[in-house]
Amino acid sequence: xxxxxxxxxxxxxxxxxxxxxxxxxxxxxxxxxxxxxxxxxxxxxxxxxxxxxxxxxxxxxxxxxxxxxxxxxxxxxxxxxxxxxxxxxxxxxxxxxxxxxxxxxxxxxxxxxxxxxxxxxxxxxxxxxxxxxxxxxxxxxxxxxxxxxxxxxxxxxxxxxxxxxxxxxxxxxxxxxxxxxxxxxxxxxxxxxxxxxxxxxxxxxxxxxxxxxxxxxxxxxxxxxxxxxxxxxxxxxxxxxxxxxxxxxxxxxxxxxxxxxxxxxxxxxxxxxxxxxxxxxxxxxxxxxxxxxxxxxxxxxxxxxxxxxxxxxxxxxxxxxxxxxxxxxxxxxxxxxxxxxxxxxxxxxxxxxxxxxxxxxxxxxxxxxxxxxxxxxxxxxxxxxxxxxxxxxxxxxxxxxxxxxxxxxxxxxxxxxxxxxxxxxxxxxxxxxxxxxxxxxxxxxxxxxxxxxxxxxxxxxxxxxxxxxxxxxxxxxxxxxxxxxxxxxxxxxxxxxxxxxxxxxxxxxxxxxxxxxxxxxxxxxxxxxxxxxxxxxxxxx
Amino acid sequence: xxxxxxxxxxxxxxxxxxxxxxxxxxxxxxxxxxxxxxxxxxxxxxxxxxxxxxxxxxxxxxxxxxxxxxxxxxxxxxxxxxxxxxxxxxxxxxxxxxxxxxxxxxxxxxxxxxxxxxxxxxxxxxxxxxxxxxxxxxxxxxxxxxxxxxxxxxxxxxxxxxxxxxxxxxxxxxxxxxxxxxxxxxxxxxxxxxxxxxxxxxxxxxxxxxxxxxxxxxxxxxxxxxxxxxxxxxxxxxxxxxxxxxxxxxxxxxxxxxxxxxxxxxxxxxxxxxxxxxxxxxxxxxxxxxxxxxxxxxxxxxxxxxxxxxxxxxxxxxxxxxxxxxxxxxxxxxxx
Numbered sequence: 001x002x003x004x005x006x007x008x009x010x011x012x013x014x015x016x017x018x019x020x021x022x023x024x025x026x027x028x029x030x031x032x033x034x035x036x037x038x039x040x041x042x043x044x045x046x047x048x049x050x051x052x053x054x055x056x057x058x059x060x061x062x063x064x065x066x067x068x069x070x071x072x073x074x075x076x077x078x079x080x081x082x083x084x085x086x087x088x089x090x091x092x093x094x095x096x097x098x099x100x101x102x103x104x105x106x107x108x109x110x111x112x113x114x115x116x117x118x119x120x121x122x123x124x125x126x127x128x129x130x131x132x133x134x135x136x137x138x139x140x141x142x143x144x145x146x147x148x149x150x151x152x153x154x155x156x157x158x159x160x161x162x163x164x165x166x167x168x169x170x171x172x173x174x175x176x177x178x179x180x181x182x183x184x185x186x187x188x189x190x191x192x193x194x195x196x197x198x199x200x201x202x203x204x205x206x207x208x209x210x211x212x213x214x215x216x217x218x219x220x221x222x223x224x225x226x227x228x229x230x231x232x233x234x235x236x237x238x239x240x241x242x243x244x245x246x247x248x249x250x251x252x253x254x255x256x257x258x259x260x261x262x263x264x265x266x267x268x269x270x271x272x273x274x275x276x277x278x279x280x281x282x283x284x285x286x287x288x289x290x291x292x293x294x295x296x297x298x299x300x301x302x303x304x305x306x307x308x309x310x311x312x313x314x315x316x317x318x319x320x321x322x323x324x325x326x327x328x329x330x331x332x333x334x335x336x337x338x339x340x341x342x343x344x345x346x347x348x349x350x351x352x353x354x355x356x357x358x359x360x361x362x363x364x365x366x367x368x369x370x371x372x373x374x375x376x377x378x379x380x381x382x383x384x385x386x387x388x389x390x391x392x393x394x395x396x397x398x399x400x401x402x403x404x405x406x407x408x409x410x411x412x413x414x415x416x417x418x419x420x421x422x423x424x425x426x427x428x429x430x431x432x433x434x435x436x437x438x439x440x441x442x443x444x445x446x447x448x449x450x451x452x453x454x455x456x457x458x459x460x461x462x463x464x465x466x467x468x469x470x471x472x473x474x475x476x477x478x479x480x481x482x483x484x485x486x487x488x489x490x491x492x493x494x495x496x497x498x499x500x501x502x503x504x505x506x507x508x509x510x511x512x513x514x515x516x517x518x519x520x521x522x523x524x525x526x527x528x529x530x531x532x533x534x535x536x537x538x539x540x541x
Numbered sequence: 542x543x544x545x546x547x548x549x550x551x552x553x554x555x556x557x558x559x560x561x562x563x564x565x566x567x568x569x570x571x572x573x574x575x576x577x578x579x580x581x582x583x584x585x586x587x588x589x590x591x592x593x594x595x596x597x598x599x600x601x602x603x604x605x606x607x608x609x610x611x612x613x614x615x616x617x618x619x620x621x622x623x624x625x626x627x628x629x630x631x632x633x634x635x636x637x638x639x640x641x642x643x644x645x646x647x648x649x650x651x652x653x654x655x656x657x658x659x660x661x662x663x664x665x666x667x668x669x670x671x672x673x674x675x676x677x678x679x680x681x682x683x684x685x686x687x688x689x690x691x692x693x694x695x696x697x698x699x700x701x702x703x704x705x706x707x708x709x710x711x712x713x714x715x716x717x718x719x720x721x722x723x724x725x726x727x728x729x730x731x732x733x734x735x736x737x738x739x740x741x742x743x744x745x746x747x748x749x750x751x752x753x754x755x756x757x758x759x760x761x762x763x764x765x766x767x768x769x770x771x772x773x774x775x776x777x778x779x780x781x782x783x784x785x786x787x788x789x790x791x792x793x794x795x796x797x798x799x800x801x802x803x804x805x806x807x808x809x810x811x812x813x814x815x816x817x818x819x820x821x822x823x824x825x826x827x828x829x830x831x832x833x834x835x836x837x838x839x840x841x842x843x844x845x846x847x848x849x850x851x852x853x854x855x856x857x858x859x860x861x862x863x864x865x866x867x868x869x870x871x872x873x874x875x876x877x
Contacts, residue, residue: 067684068684068722068774069721069722070686070719070720070721070722070723071721071722073722080787086855090785091785091786091787092787093786093787093788094787095683095787095788117855118855163619164619168619168620171620172592172620172622175592175620176594214592214620218619218620221619225616283605283608283609283856373594373596373641374641378641458628462624462625462626463604463608463625463627464608464625466622466623466624482624491761494762494764494765495760495761495762495764495765496601496604496762496763496764497605497764498605498764498783498784498856498857499786499857500764500765500767500768500784500786501786501787501788503764
C-alpha cells in the first residue's frame with residue numbers, strides 16, 4: 001500500500017480521471033446537440049391513429065412517456081404527436097393515450113407539405129387544379145403534373161424574390177439616397193442659388209424616372225402574384241376536412257411512408273441545405289438561418305480587425321516601452337480584471353458610449369438630413385463589433401505580452417548590438433517572433449466573441465433584419481445596419497417564440513451550427529498561425 | 542368569504558378532482574378551437590402611391606405581431622420597409638416623442654406621466670388604438686387536475702402579501718383540494734422577470750399590487766415559463782394565451798372567490814367574464830384636425846382589416862370584435 005502511494009500512480013489516476021470526466025461531459029453535450037440538431041431534418045414515418053372515440057389523427061410521433069395517475073403510480077403510456085395543420089387545429093402537438101388507440105397504420109399515400117405559412121400540413125391528395133381545370137385527381141396519376149407544378153412555382157418564388165429584394169430593392173435604395181441628398185441640399189446650402197436649384201431639379205427628375213421604373217416593376221410583380229394563385233392543391237386532413245393550398249406556398253412535398261432510405265437521405269440533405277442557405281419564416285421558427293450565419297461571421301471579422309491592432313499596440317507599449325513599476329503593474333492587473341467583467345456591462349457601455357454618444361454626434365454632423373430617424377445613433381453592426389472588440393481586448397493584450405516575454409533576451413541584445421534601433425528591433429525581430437503568441441490571443445478572442453450574446457442584444461442585433469450588412473449595393477459593407485446573430489437567434493427562438501414546442505428542434509440545430517462556425521473560425525486561425533510558425537522558423541533562426 | 546362557503550367549495554373541488562381521476566383523457570385533449578375573425582370585418586383594399594419606411598419601437602410582447610404585420614404589409618407594397626424594435630412597452634413613449642418611430646406598440650396603457658410628456662412636446666395627447674386582445678393565462682402541467690382558480694387563490698399562490706384577502710398562504714396542491722399524490726406536493730412557481738410588461742400586469746391585476754414570493758422562478762421569456770411548467774409536473778406559471786403548448790393547460794379563472802369560472806376563450810374575453818384580459822395598443826402621433834400621413838394610415842387600415850386580424854390569430858392572440866374595429870377605423874378617418 002505504501003509503495004502504491006510512493007509510486008506516484010494515484011496522481012496519474014487523479015489527473016487522468018479529471019481529463020476523462022471533462023471529455024465525457026463535452027462529448028455528451030456535443031452528442032446531445034448533434035443528435036437533437038440533426039434529427040429534425042430526417043423525414044420520420046407518418047402514423048395514422050384510429051382512436052376509440054372514432055377520431056382519426058395523422059402525425060409524427062415525437063416522444064412517449066409514462067402517465068402518472070393522481071396517486072403518483074404509472075398507468076400506461078401516452079405519445080406526443082405532431083399533428084401540424086396549424087390553420088385547422090389550435091396547437092401543433094397533441095398528447096394521445098395509448099389505451100385510446102384502436103388501430104395504428106402507416107399509409108403510403110400520406111402527404112407532408114412544408115408550407116411558407118402555417119407550418120406543416122399532413123393529409124391526403126385530393127385534386128390538383130389550375131384555375132378551374134383539374135390536372136389530376138389522384139396521387140398515382142398526378143405525380144408528374146404535381147412535380148411540374150412544384151418546380152414551376154419554385155422558379156416563380158425565386159423570380160418574385162429577385163424582383164422584390166434585388167430589383168425593387170435597388171430602386172428603393174437609390175430613391176432613398178436621392179431623397180436624402182435633396183434634403184441635405186435644402187438644409188445646408190443656399191436654396192436661392194442657381195446651381196443648387198438645378199441640382200435639385202435634376203434629382204427630382206431622377207426620382208420621377210425611378211418612380212416610373214418602380215411602378216412598372218410593381219405591375220410585373222402583381223402579375224407574378226396573380227400567376228402564383230393559379231395552381232391549387234386540395235388535400236384532405238385526417239379528420240376529413242378539405243383544404244385548398246396554393247402550390248406556390250409549398251416549399252417541399254414528400255410522401256415519407258413511401259420513401260426508402262436513399263430517398264429519405266435526399267430529403268434530409270435538402271432540408272439541411274435549406275436550413276443553412278434560406279431565410280427564416282414564420283417569425284424565425286421555420287426555414288433557414290442564413291442571415292444569422294452571415295451576421296455572425298461579419299461581426300467576428302470586423303471585431304478581429306478592430307481588436308488585433310488595439311490589443312497588440314497596447315501590449316507592446318506595456319511590455320517594451322513602459323518603465324516597469326507600480327503604475328504598469330497596476331495597469332496590468334486592471335487589464336486582467338477587465339477580462340472578468342460581465343459581458344452585459346460591456347453591452348451597456350457600448351450602448352451609452354458608442355451608440356448614443358459617438359453615434360448620436362456623428363448623426364448630427366453627417367447624417368442630419370435623415371434625422372429624426374437615427375443612422376449611426378442606433379444599434380448597428382459597427383457598434384456591436386466595437387463593443388465585442390473592447391470585451392476581448394484584455395485577452396489579446398495578455399496573450400501578446402506573454403508572446404513578447406517569450407522572445408529570448410539574447411535575440412534582442414543581438415539585434416541592438418548590430419546597431420538596430422529599438423523600433424527596428426521591435427519591428428523586425430521581436431514582433432515576428434511573438435506573432436504566434438499574438439495569433440493565439442486572437443484565436444481566444446474570436447472564440448469568446450463568437451459565443452457572446454448579452455452585449456449584442458442591446459447594441460444592434462434584431463430578431464428579423466430586413467437587409468443584410470453586406471450586399472451588392474455601394475458601398476457594399478453597410479456598417480450602420482442592424483443584423484441577425486446565431487446566438488441571439490437561439491435565445492429568441494428558445495425563450496420568446498410563440499409555438500415554442502415546434503421551435504425547440506430549431507434551437508438545437510442553430511446551436512450545432514454556431515458550434516461548427518466557432519470551430520471553423522478557430523481552425524482557420526490556427527492553420528494561419530501554424531503556417532506563420534513554419535515560415536518564421538526559417539526566416540528568423 | 543364565509544367558512545361554510547369555503548367548505549362547500551373544497552368539497553366541490555374534491556369531487557371534481559376525483560371525477561377527473563377517471564376522466565384524465567378529456568382534460569388532455571385540446572378543448573378550444575382557433576378563434577375566428579369576424580366576417581363583417583372588411584378585406585384590405587390596396588391603394589396606389591404609397592412609399593417610404595416605417596419605424597416601430599415598443600413592446601416585446603407585440604414584437605412578433607408587428608413583424609408579421611410588416612411582412613404581410615410589404616406584400617402589398619414591396620417598396621415599404623418596416624423596422625421593428627421591441628425592447629419593452631416603456632421604450633415606446635420616448636420614441637414617439639422624439640419622432641424616431643411612427644408606431645409605439647404597447648401591451649399596457651400609457652401612464653399619466655408618459656401622456657404628459659407627449660402633450661408637452663406636441664400640445665395634444667397621443668392616440669391609442671386597440672389592435673388586438675390578449676388574455677393572460679395561468680398555466681399548469683397538462684396532468685394537473687385542478688378545475689379552476691379564483692384570482693384570490695392565484696394571489697395566495699404567487700404573492701407573499703396576499704393583498705386580495707385570501708385567508709391563508711397556499712403552498713401545496715392539497716390546499717387547493719387536490720388529492721392523491723398531489724395533496725402534499727409543494728407548488729412550484731414560474732414567472733417572468735421584472736423587466737417584462739406581463740410581470741407588471743400580473744402583479745397589478747392578479748396580485749392586487751402585492752409582491753411576488755421569493756420562490757418564483759423568474760424566466761427570461763414567456764415561452765420559457767410555459768416550457769418550465771410543461772416539464773415540471775407540480776408547476777404553475779403565467780404567460781400570454783398565445784404561448785400555450787400541448788404540455789400545459791390554461792386554468793379557468795374567476796374574479797370572485799365563488800364566481801363563475803371562465804376559460805381564456807375569445808367569447809369569455811369579449812363578455813368580460815375572463816378576469817385577466819387586456820388590449821394590445823398601438824400608439825400614434827395624430828394631430829387633431831389633420832389627416833394622417835398616407836403611409837401610416839394605410840398600415841393601420843391593414844391592421845384593422847380581415848387580413849390584419851387573421852395575423853393576430855396566427856400569432857396566438859385574439860382578434861378584435863367588429864364593433865371595436867369600426868370605432869378604431871372611424872378614429873383614423875376622422876379629422877377630429
